[in-house]
Amino acid sequence: MLRTVRRGLARIPASPVLLSDLLWASAILLSFVLGPRSASVREGAFCLTLATLVALRHRAPALVVTTGSAVWVIQAAVGVHASVWGVGYLLLVHAAGELATGRQSWLPLIAASLSALLVSWKAPVFLVPIVLCWNWGRRSREHRARLSELKDRAARLEREREEIRSKVVVAAEQARIAHELHDVVAHNISVMVIQADAAACVLDSSPQQAKEMVDTIASTGRAAQIELNRPLGILRGS
Structure with missing residues (x-):
């Protein structure tokens, strides 16, 4: 059984983004396991859901944020408070701002803002970190695009220099x-x-x-x- 699991893990392409998501998801699960023993089963279910969404945040960012927003509203409606939910949810918003393109780029922000208003409509303090994380993701994407453009330009100049040298x-x-x-x-x-x-x-x-x-x-x-x-x-x- 252990050998089969190792073979399955070996087939998964190791990338820094995937490893980062898995580490964040593991940290969320560990925070629940190592947390107070008075935590309920429902809190564990919400933490497991959040960890799963964090692990998939770079695969389908818009869908993950929309799903996370719905889960956040349900969590508030049933009166469950997961201590790590805020950090994990902001990770989802950041990934959506960084990766979602076109019309989908605004959908995660709208879903996150509506869920924040529904959860705390009297004092929507969660809107500020949500907007900041989403904008941070957008800036990260623009910075990465500029770096990619500079790398392509450098490679093109190197090829032209080689042609001129020849x-x-x-x-x-x-x-x-x-x-x-x-x-x-x-x-x-x-x-x-x-x-x-x-x-x-x-x-x-x-x-x-x-x-x-x-x-x-x-x-x-x-x-x-x-x-x-x-x-x-x-x-x-x-």
Whole structure:
């Protein structure tokens, strides 16, 4: 049996939010267990209900606050006073303000305010902490949204910087290859021009020497072609 429970707990995704809710729910239950022995069974039932709602407050915040408001009114109507109800209920309101969006974002506040007025219509002192906790949740959501936006912007800037860095590296490599091509072409063309002028000068007086110079021009051209193939291949690859 214990092994089965451990396997079931291992399948539950461990997240800070879930662990926080479970810790708050456990604290509410412990406060009842360790509280005065004169506590009634109905108080225990309300504490168990509150602990369950706190454990689920990040799953369905609007529904949890609406349910908690109804339970709060019932608790006051039957004359049961649970000592930890106020703290737990404010946790529900905070989660609703933080997570509920759209039209649902106002529903928890309205439900909580109506329940506070029904519970203490002569002195609605509970409205102040309810509104403050709901607004605190809204501020937390806005702050989290800003942080997420800043993280996305930082990631986008990092990607753009990497792209720019890659382009700079490619441009530098292309400039180096272009300089190398210029040196190869300039050197070999200079040699070929000199050999061609010399061959033209000795063509009538020494045909054999002119033929050797022409061969030198051809070999220089082939060597230049081989030297040009390597940087041109790199440029085609980039």
